[in-house]
Amino acid sequence: MNIKAEIAQKVYEKFRRNTLCTGDIITIEGNDAKVIGRLEVEKKGKLIAVNFYYQTVLWNSGLTEIYKKA
Numbered sequence: 001m002n003i004k005a006e007i008a009q010k011v012y013e014k015f016r017r018n019t020l021c022t023g024d025i026i027t028i029e030g031n032d033a034k035v036i037g038r039l040e041v042e043k044k045g046k047l048i049a050v051n052f053y054y055q056t057v058l059w060n061s062g063l064t065e066i067y068k069k070a
Contacts, residue, residue, distance in 0.1 A: 003030045003057075011039070011052045025055070034058040 010028045014020050022041045027034060036056040042049040057065040 003032050003035070006030050007035050008052070012050060015039075015041070015050050026052075028052075032060055 007028050007030055010030070011020075011026075014026070014028075020026065020039050020041070022039065024039045025036065026039060027036045034057075035054055036058070037052050037054045040051040040053070042051070054065075054067050056067070059065070
């Protein structure tokens with residue numbers, strides 16, 4: 001949870017530079033971990049939602065977290 005804000009900010013920065021599309025699998029390097037996940041962009045009128053779903057978190061300590069649908 002302590003990397004959530006940092007990763008969200010980096011995903012948003014990449015999206016603003018127009019380098020991301022819906023369905024992309026991207027890797028974001030944070031201070032404490034490397035996060036691999038899937039991006040979804042939803043547009044409704046003038047509103048845009050950028051959702052990033054974690055798939056794997058590779059912590060610098062060597063711990064690996066894997067998220068999958070049950």
